[in-house]
Amino acid sequence: MATKTTENKNLVFIAKSFAAGGIAGMVSKSAVAPLDRVKILLQAHNPHHETNGVLRALRHVVQKESVLALYKGNGAQMVRMFPYAATQFTSFEMYKKKLGEFFGPTSHIDKFIAGAGAGVTAVTxxxxxxxxxxxxAFQISGEHIYTGIVHAATTIFKExxxxxxxxxGFTPTLMGMVPYAGTSFYMFEYLKFGCMKYLPQFTCNPCQKNTGGLVLTVPAKLLCGGFAGALAQSISYPMEVTRRRMQLALMNPETSHYAHSMFSTLARVYRDHGIVKGLYRGMSINYLRATPMMAISFSTYELVKQVLNLDTGIQIKTGS
Incomplete structure (x- = not known):
């Protein structure tokens, strides 16, 4: 009977974590969808935006297409984002719990490994x-190749x-995902711990369940999540550019040489465009989108956890 009760509690925990993660992913991605689309246009050197910067690209999309065009591809993003974020956050909680038992309560390395494993699981x-x-998202109005999600999927599959x-582009994604997800989850958990230990009077509230534990305030959640996301993106960004070039290579015969392998694509981007205009092209807009996206994602996840009674607060000895 005790075993069955434990199994039921675990299933409820997984279901609630899955829902919280999915909601967090959809909210955060929708918030930065316009910047996401412009980032893709810049990353892959769309001919209409070859000389554009971030603001100019945003204006160009609105003027030449429409305001709604800023959300092009967001439907497919939402279809992907709920299971992606739900799987990532749920996997992180499960991996963190198991690894915590192995590394012990004073270790933080388990957070990095759990985050990296969660990212790899979700992206796969x-x-x-x-x-x-x-x-x-790469398509320009009037020059459509695909009519929607199903048409794009079947066309890519058949042709x-x-x-x-x-x-x-899956290989560079995996190589970028390990430092990105590992760093973002590690830094958020580390900063969360630091706020609770050293600055509880400014960054924390008592848990509403009166467990004696602490939870971060919303501004503290946003700051911790934003900083974690910005740092993680700085480390992994060249792999994201490589992934995009490979994903979009066959949409234009002139870029088909980017479809071969991760290393050849990485080398080609560097040879053709260098570091700033190649491997880190679109990085400025990535900071503009990744920082608030991760801030909103972590904050929403933590808030939904509290609503679903998953977060009972953390009891910690404060001070130095």
Missing amino acids: LTYPLDTIRARL EGGIRALYR
């Missing part, structure tokens, strides 16, 4: 939807090599 399950979303085509 949802990567084809990211490819489809990138293709839809570009089956399931392998939907996973084009």
Whole structure:
């Protein structure tokens, strides 16, 4: 009976974590969808935006297409984002719990490994939807190749090599995901711990369940999440550019040489455009989108956890 009760509690925990993660992902991605689309246009050197910067690209999209065009591809993003974020946050909680038992309560390395593992798990399950979303977002009004999510998926599958085509760019994604997800989860947990230990009077509230534990205030959640996201993006960004170039390579015959392998694409981007205008192209807009996105994502997840009674607060000895 005790075993069955424990199993039921675990299932409820997983279901609530899954819902909290999915909601957090959808809210955060929708908030930065316009910047996301412009980032893709700049990353992959769309011919209409070859000389544009961030603000100019935003104005160009609105003037030449429409305001709604800023959200092009966001439908596919939402289809992908709920299972992606839900899987990532749930996996993180599960991996963190198991690794915490192995490394002990004073270690922080378990947070990095759990975050990296969660990111790899989520991206493996949802990567084809990211490819489809990138293709839809890269299109310019009046020059459409795909009419929607299903048409894009079937066209890529039939004409570009089956399931392998939907996973084009997957290797650099994995290589970028380990430092990105590992760093973002690690830094958020580390900063959260630091705020509770050293600045509880400014950054924390008592848990509403009266457990004696502390929870971060919303501004503190936003600051911790934003800083964690900005740092993680700085480390992993070249791999994201490589992934985008591979995903979008076959939409234009002139860029088909980017479809071969991760290393050849990485080298080609560097040779053709250098570091600033190649491997880190679109980085300025990425900071503008990644920082608030991660801030909103972590904050929403923590808030929904509290609403669903998953977060009972952390009891910690404050002070130095």
